[in-house]
Amino acid sequence: MGRKLDPSRKEKRGPGRKARKQRGAEVELARFLPPAGSASAGRRPLGGEGRETAGERRAGRGAGSRPAAGQTPRGRSGFSDGNSKWLAPAKAKKVSSKGNNVELSSDGEVEEGSWEMEEEDGSSEEMVDDYGASSSEEEELLPIEKAALKQKSDRAGLSEDDSEEEEEAAVEEEVEEASRQKTGQKEEESPDLQLNLDIDEQFKLPTNEQIERENILFICDPPDLHIIHQRIKGNMEVLQDFVVKREEGRTRQEYLALLRRDMAAYYSYSDFLLMKLMDIFPLPELINFLEANEVPRPVTIRTNTLKTRRRDLAQALINRGVNLDPLGKWSKTGLVIYDSTVPIGATPEYLAGHYMLQGASSLLPVMALAPQENERILDMCCAPGGKTSYIAQLMKNTGMILANDSNAERLRSVVGNLHRLGVTNAVVSNCDGRQFPKVCSCLLWGFDRVLLDAPCSGTGVISKDPAVKTNKDEKDILRCAHLQKELILSAIDSVNAASETGGYIVYCTCSIMVEENEWVVDYALKKRNVRLVATGLDFGKEGFTRFKDRRFHPSLKSTRRFYPHTHNMDGFFIAKFKKFSNAIPQAQKESAVEAATPSAVPDTIMEPQPKKKKLEGSKVDKEQKPPQPALKKKHSLQRQRRPLKA
Numbered sequence: 001m002g003r004k005l006d007p008s009r010k011e012k013r014g015p016g017r018k019a020r021k022q023r024g025a026e027v028e029l030a031r032f033l034p035p036a037g038s039a040s041a042g043r044r045p046l047g048g049e050g051r052e053t054a055g056e057r058r059a060g061r062g063a064g065s066r067p068a069a070g071q072t073p074r075g076r077s078g079f080s081d082g083n084s085k086w087l088a089p090a091k092a093k094k095v096s097s098k099g100n101n102v103e104l105s106s107d108g109e110v111e112e113g114s115w116e117m118e119e120e121d122g123s124s125e126e127m128v129d130d131y132g133a134s135s136s137e138e139e140e141l142l143p144i145e146k147a148a149l150k151q152k153s154d155r156a157g158l159s160e161d162d163s164e165e166e167e168e169a170a171v172e173e174e175v176e177e178a179s180r181q182k183t184g185q186k187e188e189e190s191p192d193l194q195l196n197l198d199i200d201e202q203f204k205l206p207t208n209e210q211i212e213r214e215n216i217l218f219i220c221d222p223p224d225l226h227i228i229h230q231r232i233k234g235n236m237e238v239l240q241d242f243v244v245k246r247e248e249g250r251t252r253q254e255y256l257a258l259l260r261r262d263m264a265a266y267y268s269y270s271d272f273l274l275m276k277l278m279d280i281f282p283l284p285e286l287i288n289f290l291e292a293n294e295v296p297r298p299v300t301i302r303t304n305t306l307k308t309r310r311r312d313l314a315q316a317l318i319n320r321g322v323n324l325d326p327l328g329k330w331s332k333t334g335l336v337i338y339d340s341t342v343p344i345g346a347t348p349e350y351l352a353g354h355y356m357l358q359g360a361s362s363l364l365p366v367m368a369l370a371p372q373e374n375e376r377i378l379d380m381c382c383a384p385g386g387k388t389s390y391i392a393q394l395m396k397n398t399g400m401i402l403a404n405d406s407n408a409e410r411l412r413s414v415v416g417n418l419h420r421l422g423v424t425n426a427v428v429s430n431c432d433g434r435q436f437p438k439v440c441s442c443l444l445w446g447f448d449r450v451l452l453d454a455p456c457s458g459t460g461v462i463s464k465d466p467a468v469k470t471n472k473d474e475k476d477i478l479r480c481a482h483l484q485k486e487l488i489l490s491a492i493d494s495v496n497a498a499s500e501t502g503g504y505i506v507y508c509t510c511s512i513m514v515e516e517n518e519w520v521v522d523y524a525l526k527k528r529n530v531r532l533v534a535t536g537l538d539f540g541k542e543g544f545t546r547f548k549d550r551r552f553h554p555s556l557k558s559t560r561r562f563y564p565h566t567h568n569m570d571g572f573f574i575a576k577f578k579k580f581s582n583a584i585p586q587a588q589k590e591s592a593v594e595a596a597t598p599s600a601v602p603d604t605i606m607e608p609q610p611k612k613k614k615l616e617g618s619k620v621d622k623e624q625k626p627p628q629p630a631l632k633k634k635h636s637l638q639r640q641r642r643p644l645k646a
Helices: 025-030 048-061 143-156 160-201 208-220 225-240 252-267 271-280 283-293 310-319 360-369 386-395 411-421 433-443 474-493 518-527 554-558 585-595 619-624 629-641
Strands: 102-104 110-112 299-303 322-326 334-340 355-357 376-379 400-404 426-429 449-453 504-509 530-533 560-562 572-579
Touching (some): 225 252, 225 283, 310 322, 310 334, 355 386, 360 560, 360 572, 376 386, 386 411, 386 449, 411 426, 433 474, 449 474, 474 518, 504 518, 518 530, 518 554, 530 554, 554 572
Parallel strands (some): 376 449, 449 504
Antiparallel strands (some): 102 110, 299 334, 299 355, 322 334, 504 572, 530 572, 560 572
């Protein structure tokens, strides 16, 4: 694969193209360097400090050993070009050494008397280095450095007491200037800060005229979300401590109406849905719920243990550039994906059926169902097949799974996923879930467990479908609740209560509405011989046992609710039933009512009724009259005329 590089052997390389010297540089330098035959030819050139010390030594020898002003040094040639006057070294100026040794010239340069060399004959000359630069010439200084040098020289000529007083005065001046700057900044920033404090501390409801004006502006221009957000914060603070912070003459309903209006404008919700959410959540929790719906949930996958293990799958995906972690202690098959350099839904592992893209909340109903091997399971609403494949995975492809869905188009994805994941114990059917009790009666057996993921309004998955914010109303909620009640009764009737290992029904929805969850479960408890049992899930919030003016069964505490702002997963509701009798309570009630009629009761049990006085022309007299014999004959003749049925 090519020559090997020996790190110990380093080849010397010459200067690059840009490091070469310009032509003619040696000729120009030769003018200022001493000749080759001189004694100083072999010496090393002096630096800046060396030249200064050499100049001081020469100055100490006397004026007789130095050339006069205007003459070139011995062994050096002067400037020969046309700018010799301008390039000649500047002559030193004579400065009187009275107190101050530093003075500023008209050009603003600092000139010190100690740096200038006065000659006995009134002439002076500065040292010139090898390149023609003045050695005693002062380096360029910043204005602040020049002022500092001047201040030091001034303090050097004064006494110690004066210097201490000046230092104290300077410190006091600096403190005063700093305080002035701070006060100026405070005066500049005070209007904004005062405005923010007024908004935070004293929140006032807008008048009706202001509200009408804002409504007109909202039609023309979009609302200012920053102002609305600040108003929501101020309104929340007032409502949390309403007795202290409320405005006089204002009721709590006015504050709530304004808050609902602002949240509808800020988060783009319908007024109906916000009213429902405000009934479910406290106000601080409602804000967290609305904020969580604006952020998408993390991508999660479920390992298909029919083909691989979670450890092997995680290692394979990490090698492909996927950043992942286990979903949690409650799941043995879930993985959460943070970011990926490859599409998660198109990797070779996905196409081979090693994992399934599935939300974290969709794993919980199957875990609550807890299917066992060699059981008969019914998935009443199975599309797109994630829960069905998870059931087959837990059953290890044993027993039988009936995957049903009323939508034939969605069953295509179910069939594709079952084939890809290697599920072999599933039967796919297209039937109305409300007709399954008739199917079970024809088969002469029931199912051991039933999973009902009922169709709902989708208020728990707003982050996936933001259209739910505005396109749901009261009719949609009640329509879904009616369908769910029919489906849950059908699911209960499809289960065999005499099953040795089963007899369980799991009801779940991706909604947080009470009408679709607790209301439906309480209806099932009244209509069928079932009871609620623990779901087996260690986390989640308890279901409602009371909501507004409604009171539900106390066992609804065993149901579980999941929210996006608390569990970082889609909103979900899960309830688990145990069927203890195949009889229908409604039929028992009808038979009991028929048995309690007076015709069925013996005469010995009936007590004689006291005689009532006749009232002429009264309704009681007419009701107590026995039927006349003419009417009896008429009814008997009508019966005889009716033709007999074959």
